[in-house]
Amino acid sequence: MSRAPARFTQADVAKALKGFLAAGFEVGALEITVDGAIRIERQNERDKNSSSPFDEWKEKRHARPA
Numbered sequence: 001m002s003r004a005p006a007r008f009t010q011a012d013v014a015k016a017l018k019g020f021l022a023a024g025f026e027v028g029a030l031e032i033t034v035d036g037a038i039r040i041e042r043q044n045e046r047d048k049n050s051s052s053p054f055d056e057w058k059e060k061r062h063a064r065p066a
Helices: 010-022 045-049 053-063
Strands: 027-032 038-042
Touching (some): 010 038
Antiparallel strands (some): 027 038
């Protein structure tokens, strides 16, 4: 026996995001599960500050005098 997928609207997602942002958080990920739950994860400070080797190289390259 299969279950009918949970229903949610764009307004449901917008309300959840609006509240999340109003609380002062930055969105790292948003997931809507099979049962219709809306899950929002905060962006970690570590994720914001981490950079790839390419980003580090690019930053050093642009730091040189012209």
